Amino acid sequence: MILHYTVIDPTKNITLLVTTLVQRSLQAQTAAWLLRREHDAEQVGFLEVSDAAPARLQMMGGEFCGNATMSLGAWLCRKEHLGVGESREFRLDISGADALIPCSVTAVRGGYIGTVSLPLPQEITQRTFPTHGGEITLPVVFLPGICHIIAPVGTVQPYQAEALLRRWSDSLPGEAVGLILLDEQRMRIDPLVYVKPTDTAVWERGCGSGSAAAVCALTQQRGAGQCLSIKQPGGTIAVTTEWDGHAVTALTITGTVSLGRDKKVDVVF
Numbered sequence: 001m002i003l004h005y006t007v008i009d010p011t012k013n014i015t016l017l018v019t020t021l022v023q024r025s026l027q028a029q030t031a032a033w034l035l036r037r038e039h040d041a042e043q044v045g046f047l048e049v050s051d052a053a054p055a056r057l058q059m060m061g062g063e064f065c066g067n068a069t070m071s072l073g074a075w076l077c078r079k080e081h082l083g084v085g086e087s088r089e090f091r092l093d094i095s096g097a098d099a100l101i102p103c104s105v106t107a108v109r110g111g112y113i114g115t116v117s118l119p120l121p122q123e124i125t126q127r128t129f130p131t132h133g134g135e136i137t138l139p140v141v142f143l144p145g146i147c148h149i150i151a152p153v154g155t156v157q158p159y160q161a162e163a164l165l166r167r168w169s170d171s172l173p174g175e176a177v178g179l180i181l182l183d184e185q186r187m188r189i190d191p192l193v194y195v196k197p198t199d200t201a202v203w204e205r206g207c208g209s210g211s212a213a214a215v216c217a218l219t220q221q222r223g224a225g226q227c228l229s230i231k232q233p234g235g236t237i238a239v240t241t242e243w244d245g246h247a248v249t250a251l252t253i254t255g256t257v258s259l260g261r262d263k264k265v266d267v268v269f
Helices: 024-037 068-077 158-169 208-222
Strands: 003-012 015-018 043-050 056-059 087-094 100-108 111-117 123-131 134-143 145-151 175-183 186-196 200-203 225-231 236-245 248-264
Touching: 003 024, 003 068, 003 175, 015 024, 015 145, 024 043, 043 068, 056 068, 068 087, 068 100, 068 111, 068 248, 100 123, 123 158, 123 208, 134 208, 145 208, 158 175, 158 186, 158 200, 175 208, 186 208, 208 225, 208 236
Parallel strands: 015 043, 056 087, 145 175, 186 225
Antiparallel strands: 003 015, 003 248, 043 056, 087 100, 100 111, 111 248, 123 134, 134 145, 175 186, 186 200, 225 236, 236 248
């Protein structure tokens, strides 16, 4: 099978956008093959046709991804040959989301700046999880298509994180689960994301939904809307929330995107 794909860099969360139509039944297998080939890549999304939007993005596990949404917006802008300073507004069809996702992209020198309005959290709650020596209670932010466990720095050691996340994911819904190690003092996260259908756990260099989840948890904790720049290994993602006293009522992320080369490969399983 000949595949065309583009390597895209949203805050170093290297995303492979497959532009050849691939059957859903083959996507997880194809994604795993591509991730073995492109060693720096952290996730794969598949371009599909949408009746309601300029394009549909189906992520490798059917999860939602804010960075990948931003990547698709930038890819569409490159197709339009946007000049520096020009902007486009899209409403995109993204896996894991029940409605079209608003995405604004502006061309800048060397790439794009994108803002995505994320689906609101379905729930922000405390869950108790088993550990090697007992139990731990941590906040969990349930976003459509993905949920994130927020672990304050020091509560989960990085060398234990993957084994714990795989274990904890059994009790959580959805195709993807994140474990976000949050250093609130430095306003920094280290995000680990486990995608169930591909059985892949990746320490991501940049995570849009993980950044959003961390700020949603802080919004509930602080009882007020937030506008925070979240540092992570690949750079910074800005997150803005609004709070009505009971729930998050608006949620956006803003980051940078650069587009790499278009590639072609003969996939052999």
